Amino acid sequence: MNLYRYSAPAAFYPIAGVLAPWFALAAALCALVGLYVGFVVAPTDFQQGQAYRIIFIHVPTAWMSMFIWLVMAFWSVLALALNTRLSAMMAQALAPTGAWMTFIALWTGAFWGRPTWGTYWAWDARMTSELILLFLYFGVIALRNAIDDPRRADRACAVFTIVGAVNIPIIYFSVQWWNTLHQGASVSLTAAPSMAATMLVGMLVMALAAWLYTIAVVLVRVRTIILERERGAAWLDATLATRRV
Amino acid sequence: MQFLDMGNYGFYVWTAYGVTALAIAIEVIGVRLRWRALARAAGEEEDAP
Numbered sequence: 001m002n003l004y005r006y007s008a009p010a011a012f013y014p015i016a017g018v019l020a021p022w023f024a025l026a027a028a029l030c031a032l033v034g035l036y037v038g039f040v041v042a043p044t045d046f047q048q049g050q051a052y053r054i055i056f057i058h059v060p061t062a063w064m065s066m067f068i069w070l071v072m073a074f075w076s077v078l079a080l081a082l083n084t085r086l087s088a089m090m091a092q093a094l095a096p097t098g099a100w101m102t103f104i105a106l107w108t109g110a111f112w113g114r115p116t117w118g119t120y121w122a123w124d125a126r127m128t129s130e131l132i133l134l135f136l137y138f139g140v141i142a143l144r145n146a147i148d149d150p151r152r153a154d155r156a157c158a159v160f161t162i163v164g165a166v167n168i169p170i171i172y173f174s175v176q177w178w179n180t181l182h183q184g185a186s187v188s189l190t191a192a193p194s195m196a197a198t199m200l201v202g203m204l205v206m207a208l209a210a211w212l213y214t215i216a217v218v219l220v221r222v223r224t225i226i227l228e229r230e231r232g233a234a235w236l237d238a239t240l241a242t243r244r245v
Numbered sequence: 246m247q248f249l250d251m252g253n254y255g256f257y258v259w260t261a262y263g264v265t266a267l268a269i270a271i272e273v274i275g276v277r278l279r280w281r282a283l284a285r286a287a288g289e290e291e292d293a294p
C-alpha cells in the first residue's frame with residue numbers, strides 16, 4: 001500500500017471521516033476509565049487532599065498544549081520543504097485544539113494553585129511561558145486569518161510555527177532553569193514517578209484520552225478545511241456525489 | 246454528597262472540571278456544525294446546474 005497517496009486531500013478526506021468517530025469513541029472510553037481511576041480508585045493525597053484530583057486534567061492538557069505545537073512545527077517543516085497542501089492543513093487544523101488545551105491547562109492550574117499554593121496566578125516562569133504559548137496559538141490563528149491567499153498563509157504560518165517552537169523547551173525546562181513557584185515534574189522518562197501508582201495510571205489514561213480526543217477533533221477539522229479550500233475541485237464533487245462522507 | 250464536597254475543595258475541583266467540559270463541548274459542537282454547514286453548501290453547489 002502506498003501511504004503517500006494519503007498525503008493528497010482527495011484521498012485523505014474520506015479516510016479522515018471514517019477514522020474520526022473511532023478516535024472519538026476511544027477518547028470517550030479512555031476518559032471514562034481515567035476519571036474512574038482518578039476519582040474512585042486513586043487515594044486522597046496526604047498533602048493536597050482532594051484538590052489534587054485536578055491534575056488528572058491539568059497535566060495531560062499541559063502536555064498536549066506543548067506537544068501539539070511540536071506536531072504543528074513538524075507539519076510546518078514538511079509544508080515548507082515539500083510544499084504539500086495537506087501538511088499545512090494539518091498544522092492549521094491543530095492550532096485551535098492546541099489553544100484550547102493551553103487554556104484548559106492554565107485554567108485548571110489556577111484552580112489547583114489557589115487551594116494548594118494560595119494563589120490563582122503568579123508570574124512564575126512555567127505559568128508565564130505557558131501563557132505566552134496561548135498567545136502564540138492566538139497569533140498563528142490570527143496570522144492565517146490576516147492573509148487572504150491560503151498558500152501564502154501556509155508559508156507564513158509555517159515559519160511562525162517553527163520559530164515559535166523555541167518556546168516549548170523554555171516551558172518544559174522552566175522549572176529547572178528558574179527557581180520560581182511551579183514545582184518540578186512528578187513524572188519523567190529518567191526517574192521513577194513521585195506519586196502513587198494508581199494516581200499515575202489515572203493520569204496516563206487521561207493523557208491517552210487527550211491524545212485520542214485531539215486526533216478525533218483534528219481529523220474532523222481538517223475535513224472542514226479541505227471543504228473550504230478545495231471548494232469546486234472536481235474530486236470533491238465526485239466524492240460528495242458518490243457517498244455521504 | 247461527600248463525593249461532591251471533595252473534602253472542602255469541591256469549588257476548585259468542580260470549577261476546573263466544569264470549565265474543561267464546557268471547553269470540550271464548545272470545540273466539538275463548533276467543529277461539527279462548521280463541517281456540516283460546509284458539507285451541505287458543497288453538496289448544494291454540486292446539485293446546481
